[in-house]
Amino acid sequence: MRIAIKMAFKNLIGAGLRTWLNVSVLAFCFIIIVFYNGFLNGWQEQGRLDAKNWEYGNGQLFHADFDPYDVFTIKNSHGTLSEAESENLTPVLIQQATVYPNGRMNPTIIKGIPLDQDVINLPINLLTKSDANLPVLIGERMAQSINVGKGDNILLRWRDRNGTYDATNITIAEIFDSNVTTIYNGQIWMPIEILRQMTRLTNEATMYIANEQYQPSQVDGWEFHNLTELLKDFDSAVQAERIGSMIVYSILLALGLLAVFDTQVLSIFRRQREIGTYIALGMTRQQVMKIFTIEGGMYSVFAGVVGLIIGAPLFYYTSSQGINIGRSIEGMGVHLSDIIYPIYGATLIIGTFFVLVFSATLVSFIPARKISTLNPVNALKGKVQ
Amino acid sequence: MSEKIISTENLVKRYPEGEGWFTALNNISLTFEKGEFAGVVGPSGSGKTTLLNIIGSLDTPTEGSATVMGKKISDLSHTQAAQLRNLNIGFIFQVYNLLPVYTVFENVEFALILQNRSASERKKKVMQALEWVGLENMANKRPSKLSGGEGQRVAIARAMVKEPELVLADEPTANLDATNAHAIIQTMKNLNKELNTTFLFSTHDEKVMQYLNRLVHLEDGEVAEDEIIKQTENKIV
Numbered sequence: 001m002r003i004a005i006k007m008a009f010k011n012l013i014g015a016g017l018r019t020w021l022n023v024s025v026l027a028f029c030f031i032i033i034v035f036y037n038g039f040l041n042g043w044q045e046q047g048r049l050d051a052k053n054w055e056y057g058n059g060q061l062f063h064a065d066f067d068p069y070d071v072f073t074i075k076n077s078h079g080t081l082s083e084a085e086s087e088n089l090t091p092v093l094i095q096q097a098t099v100y101p102n103g104r105m106n107p108t109i110i111k112g113i114p115l116d117q118d119v120i121n122l123p124i125n126l127l128t129k130s131d132a133n134l135p136v137l138i139g140e141r142m143a144q145s146i147n148v149g150k151g152d153n154i155l156l157r158w159r160d161r162n163g164t165y166d167a168t169n170i171t172i173a174e175i176f177d178s179n180v181t182t183i184y185n186g187q188i189w190m191p192i193e194i195l196r197q198m199t200r201l202t203n204e205a206t207m208y209i210a211n212e213q214y215q216p217s218q219v220d221g222w223e224f225h226n227l228t229e230l231l232k233d234f235d236s237a238v239q240a241e242r243i244g245s246m247i248v249y250s251i252l253l254a255l256g257l258l259a260v261f262d263t264q265v266l267s268i269f270r271r272q273r274e275i276g277t278y279i280a281l282g283m284t285r286q287q288v289m290k291i292f293t294i295e296g297g298m299y300s301v302f303a304g305v306v307g308l309i310i311g312a313p314l315f316y317y318t319s320s321q322g323i324n325i326g327r328s329i330e331g332m333g334v335h336l337s338d339i340i341y342p343i344y345g346a347t348l349i350i351g352t353f354f355v356l357v358f359s360a361t362l363v364s365f366i367p368a369r370k371i372s373t374l375n376p377v378n379a380l381k382g383k384v385q
Numbered sequence: 386m387s388e389k390i391i392s393t394e395n396l397v398k399r400y401p402e403g404e405g406w407f408t409a410l411n412n413i414s415l416t417f418e419k420g421e422f423a424g425v426v427g428p429s430g431s432g433k434t435t436l437l438n439i440i441g442s443l444d445t446p447t448e449g450s451a452t453v454m455g456k457k458i459s460d461l462s463h464t465q466a467a468q469l470r471n472l473n474i475g476f477i478f479q480v481y482n483l484l485p486v487y488t489v490f491e492n493v494e495f496a497l498i499l500q501n502r503s504a505s506e507r508k509k510k511v512m513q514a515l516e517w518v519g520l521e522n523m524a525n526k527r528p529s530k531l532s533g534g535e536g537q538r539v540a541i542a543r544a545m546v547k548e549p550e551l552v553l554a555d556e557p558t559a560n561l562d563a564t565n566a567h568a569i570i571q572t573m574k575n576l577n578k579e580l581n582t583t584f585l586f587s588t589h590d591e592k593v594m595q596y597l598n599r600l601v602h603l604e605d606g607e608v609a610e611d612e613i614i615k616q617t618e619n620k621i622v
Contacts, residue, residue: 014486277482282471282499376443
């Protein structure tokens, strides 16, 4: 094996430009695969962290009737926990409402949370500084979508627990920014006590957000969802993206491997005399086949090394400085930071390297099999068709 | 009594040609003994190379038998045939067939690597083989930097470095000028005398023939004449 590796190495180095062209194509594939997977890893890691810090805390306790995907469940999904049951939990009351910015009607969700909460990053405490009669907090992108700014007054209409409509002017006291779309999309945040008064839902909440100390226990009429459950959709979205991107990798890799395959097929024709000479000197056909297969696999080893040398500065720069993707993908409905910091783990790099080596070795083996049936006399004469 | 190294009995080799068969060798019965410096001569297409290929275990007979160093060629598996070539047979080709990415040293060393010889032994033997052919100063050159004569001498060194019992040389001087051809054959003749290696040539080159001790004339795949030559002196033309 050592001899075969040594010979394959020499043959590849000796082949000069042909080798480096193949290596370049494979190295490009390697860099793209590592880069994009690193990007997805970074996105997933950041997305999970952002979702935890901005929305989910250490898990959420939902009222049994509350379904976050069904707005029609909101109206009757509220209840009260005892003081003991609500230890380490922050209440959130959710109600449907309508705002009329500039006379246009916008259905919205109104959420109340204690002003002194610190379980999520939502800067609700900023409202304490406001002198407005009914100060509220909205997300920057929500403000853009309904075209309002800080200090603007807009009409809010809601229904209380008896179904009676009521309306008042609210003041956009503060605007916050977050990467977590589900914390601001179509939502208005206000102090929970005010919302409870507006809706006459005294001491009630739709859900509770758990802090780090919370120990889940069975509470009648409520269901606890841990972070894994809450992030299931996000993880699925990333997974779907991964699968989608695999199609792109496969095409890229197929192009790179096609170059290796093509080179190997040509090699067997171009190097017939060499093959014949190996056999005449005492090598078995299987040994020669092994050399050609290793040569193909070695393209990918070179590609991995070249890819790492060229890609290392790129990987380092992007992982430390991040990639600014702006807000162009906001509509995806998943948590996506403006700046993504890719994560290039050893598993990703080594895994990609082995996939590359395995596939290149495999596509080299296919044409190399021809050597096992090759007539050495014809090979020496260069007559193999 | 001399040791029999090659024997063929009623050897026939046919190749498919169109709808029928082409007979390249027909009923060849020959014996070569150790230390012979012999040649199979004849015009192109007479079957010289085919005979050498069968003796070299690169090909197999269609009928009859060929026995080389006690081994019947048609009975050998691919691996056994490779082992026979590796340990006992050296090849010299018309177009040298040097491996272009290796240096002269590495080309010669290759035969010993296949025999799993140690690095120190390889180095010693390669330098010795290069000395035999007068190329000890060109060990680090690539084949592309060598002249035709030098290239063929490297091929001889590669064939001889493992000190095989039999060397098969297929038209070794076909691509060389007269001076180089004589020098090459003289080198081989010297090695034949020094190491008692059996040389079997396939040639139609008069320059080679004058050095040979035995000429087997092939015509249309059949032995036309088997001529033993008593040589007293070789002329350099």
